[in-house]
Amino acid sequence: MGAQLRVYKRRIRSVTATKKITKAMEMIAASRVVKAQRKVAASTPYATELTRAVTAVGTGSNTRHPLTTEADNPTRAAVLLLSSDRGLAGAFNSNAIKAAEQLTAKLEADGKQVDTYIVGRRGVAHYNFRERTISGQWTGFTDEPEYADAKQVAAPLIEAIEKDTAEGGVDELHIVYTEFVSMMTQTAVQAQLLPLKLDEVTSAASAAGAAESPAKDEILPLYDFEPSAEDVLDALLPRYVESRIYNALLQSAASKHAATRRAMKSATDNAGELIETLSRLANAARQAEITQEISEIVGGAGALADATAGSDS
Template identity: 70%
Template sequence: MGAQLRVYKRRIRSVTATKKITKAMEMISAARIMKAQRAVEASTPYARELTRAVTAVATRSNAKHPLTQENPEATRAAVLLITSDRGLAGGYSSNAIKKAEELTARLEAEGKEVVHYLVGRKAVGYFGFRGRAFEQSWTGFSDKPSYSDAKEVASALIDAFTTETSEGGVDELHLISTEFVSMLTQNPVEARLLPLSIERAAEEAEVQGPFPLYDFEPSAEGVLDALLPRYVEARLYNAMLQSAASEHAARRRAMQSATDNAGELIKSLSRLANSARQAEITQEISEIVGGASALADANAGSD
C-alpha cells in the first residue's frame, strides 16, 4: 500500500506542475488575443477600402490589366496556406490544412497543376513529413505578423502570377487562412486573390454603398499598376492578422480545456490516494489489533 500511495502522490505532483504550465499558457494567449483583435480591427477598414478602390477602377473603366483578366485556359494555380509555427492550438492548423487539401483536390479535378506556398512550421512539417513538394515557405511570425512579412509573401506571389506558366508562373492565386469570428469560433476560409473577380468584388463593395466618382491620374492602367500590389499586400496582411488572432483563441481554448482536465485528474488521483492511505491505516490497525490479541492469548496460555 505504501508503494501505491507514493505512485499516486508522484502523479499528483506531476499533473499539478502541468496544470500550472497550461494555466500560464492560457493566460498568455488570452492577453495576446486582445492585441491581435485590435490589430485586425485596425487593418480591416484599410483592406476593405482598398478593395473598393481597386474594384471601382476595374469596373468604372475599360482598363485591361493582367491582375484582373480571367484566363479561360488556366493550367497552374498557386495556393497559399497559413498555419501556425507552434502547436498546442487545438485543431487550428489541422483545419486549415484540411481546407487546403479540399481546395487542392478541386483544382486538380479541374485539370490544374497546384503549386503550394506555405506560412507556418505546421504546414511545412505536414508537407515535409509526406514528402510533398512546395514552392516557398515562411516561418517565425505566425502569432505576430507584421506588414513587412505580408509584403514579402505578396511580392513572391505577384512575381509568380506575372510570370508565364511556361517559365514556372501561375494563372491563379488562392488563399487559405482562418477567419476570426469570436473567442469561441474561428473558421478556415478560402479566397481567390488573383485574378481579381470583378463581379464578386463589385457585389461586396456595393453593400457598403455606391462608389465615389473617381478621376484616374495618369490613367486607369497606371492606377491599377499601383493599387493591385497594395491590394494583395493588404488582403494578405489582414488574413495573417485574422489567422494570428484565431491561433491565440484556439490555443487559449485548448489550454483552458487542458487545465480543466488536469484539475479533474488531480481530484481523481487525490481520491485514490486517500483510499490507499485509508486502506494502509486500516491494515496497520488490523495488524496492531491482531498482534495485541495474539500477545494476550500467549500470556493467558502461560498462566
C-alpha cells in the same frame, strides 16, 4: 508509506506541475488574442478604402490587366496556406491544412497544376513529412505578423501571377486561412485573391472586417486616369493583395491564440479533475494502509494476550 500511495502522490505532483504550465499558457494566449483583435480592427479602414479604390478603377476602365482578367484556359494555380509556427492549439492547424488539401484536390480535378506556398512551421512540417513540393515558405512571425511580413509573402505571388505559365507563372492565386469569428469559433476559409473578381470585392472587404461596404446598386463615379488605368492598376492591385494577405495573417494569428486559450483551458480543467480523482484514490490507499495497520496491531495484541493466558495456566 505503501508503494501504491507513493505512486499516487508522484502522479499528483506531476499533474499539478502540468496544470500550472497550462494555466500560464492560457493567460498568455488570452492577452495575445486581445492584441491580435485590435490589430484586425486597426487594419479595417485601410482595407475598406483600398477596396473602394480597386473597385472604382476596375469598373471604370476596360483595360485587360493580368490581375483582373481571367485566363481563357487556366492551367496553373497557386495556393497560399496560413498555418502557425507553434502547436498546442487544438485542431487549428489540422483544419487549415485539411482545407488546403481539399482545395488542391479540387483544382487538380479541374486539370490545373498547383504550386503550394506555406506560412508557418506546422504547415511546412506537414508537407515536408509527406515529401510534397513547396514552392515558397515563410516562418517565424505567425504569432505577431507585421505588414512587412505580408509584403514579403505577397511579392513572389504577385510576380508569379504576372508571369506567363510557360515561364513558371500561375493563372490563379488562392489563399487558405482561419477566420476569427469569435473567441469560441474559428473557421478555415478558402478564398480566391487573383484574378480579382470585381463583383466579389465587396464581400471580400466584409470578410476582412470592413465596417462599411458599397452597395450592389451603388453607381460608381467615372474617372479619368493619368497616365493610364493600367498604371493605376499596377500600383493599386499589389497593395490590395498585400492588404488581403496581411488581414488574413492577423485573422489567423487571432484564431490561433483563441484556439490555444481554449485548448489550454480544457487541459487545465482536465488536470484539475485528474488531481481530484488521484487524491481520492490516494486517500483510499492511505485508509486501506491505516486499516491494515490497525488490524495487524489488534491481531498482534490478541496473539500476545492468548500467549500470556496460556503461560499463566
